[in-house]
Amino acid sequence: MLTEEILKDALHYGKAFTKLGKTAQYIPQLKEVNKYYLGVCAMDLDGMVLEAGDTRVPFTIQSISKLVSLILAIRDCGADHLFHEKVGVEPTGDPFNSIVKLETRTRPFNPFINAGAITVASCIKGKDADEKFGRFLEFTRKLCDNDAIELNHPVYESERATGDRNRALAYYLKASGILEGDVEECLDFYFRMCSVDVTAHDIAHMSLVLANHGADPEDQEELIEPQYAKAIRALMLTCGMYDGSGEFAMTVGFPAKSGVGGGIAVPLVDRMGIGVFGPALDEKGNSAGGIKILEYLSNKMDISLF
Ligand code: GLN
Numbered sequence: 001m002l003t004e005e006i007l008k009d010a011l012h013y014g015k016a017f018t019k020l021g022k023t024a025q026y027i028p029q030l031k032e033v034n035k036y037y038l039g040v041c042a043m044d045l046d047g048m049v050l051e052a053g054d055t056r057v058p059f060t061i062q063s064i065s066k067l068v069s070l071i072l073a074i075r076d077c078g079a080d081h082l083f084h085e086k087v088g089v090e091p092t093g094d095p096f097n098s099i100v101k102l103e104t105r106t107r108p109f110n111p112f113i114n115a116g117a118i119t120v121a122s123c124i125k126g127k128d129a130d131e132k133f134g135r136f137l138e139f140t141r142k143l144c145d146n147d148a149i150e151l152n153h154p155v156y157e158s159e160r161a162t163g164d165r166n167r168a169l170a171y172y173l174k175a176s177g178i179l180e181g182d183v184e185e186c187l188d189f190y191f192r193m194c195s196v197d198v199t200a201h202d203i204a205h206m207s208l209v210l211a212n213h214g215a216d217p218e219d220q221e222e223l224i225e226p227q228y229a230k231a232i233r234a235l236m237l238t239c240g241m242y243d244g245s246g247e248f249a250m251t252v253g254f255p256a257k258s259g260v261g262g263g264i265a266v267p268l269v270d271r272m273g274i275g276v277f278g279p280a281l282d283e284k285g286n287s288a289g290g291i292k293i294l295e296y297l298s299n300k301m302d303i304s305l306f
Pocket of ligand 1: 062063064096097114159166194258259260285
């Protein structure tokens, strides 16, 4: 059984690795974050909440937002259309912001790489970026059980000012007929969804919903259809840590989704949701200390799926 002592030991173990990583250097606002922050929060289905370290420090959700947008796009466009016409479900082995495969294979490989996530963002309904973002924010608050979640304006401005690589991906996708609608509006929504402030506590709750087959753990309201919660957990396992997903499966062994803000969301089906925050990233863009916390917990509690 997980105890606060085990969580504290895991935090202590992970701390040693924060100095080896770097905050995201390509987004000016993220570069400035204190790289020694580290926190882990675990929630189980019986209402137990355990926390160690910096679990209430806000950080931008970044690519963990791709879970939320994927659920909305499945609802809006249907899973068949989305996964047959727009994005695949296979890992790439390339960095998250890579453009290299777009020329040989028009559809992005999966919804978690940036090309895939920008495509998914274009499938969300709403008359403009404001309406789309309003729906995204409302759903994120629900998944995290926190009505105070808001956009981080300086990070949004910073991403918008420097997001030329994402612009290149989006215009390429438009030229290939994959991305429909207005490119700049789609990007504006994408930059905003990545720039929402959350905490490790929030992310643990979101993970718990996925671990609970898509149902709100408090009142069992269905927030995600169970079959899609299952599909998303599978995608998290194969693609959630980008080109580090294989190694993560070997050393840790459960579904996870990272973001360059330093967060990692981990749903352990029928057991618990874990949220980690550590902004010092490894060379793949995943939280260096966060991965070590999860590795410690996986070994200590023998909870690898494998
Ligand atoms: N906003 C980031 C980007 O588009 C998200 C990437 C990530 O978290 N891996 O580059």
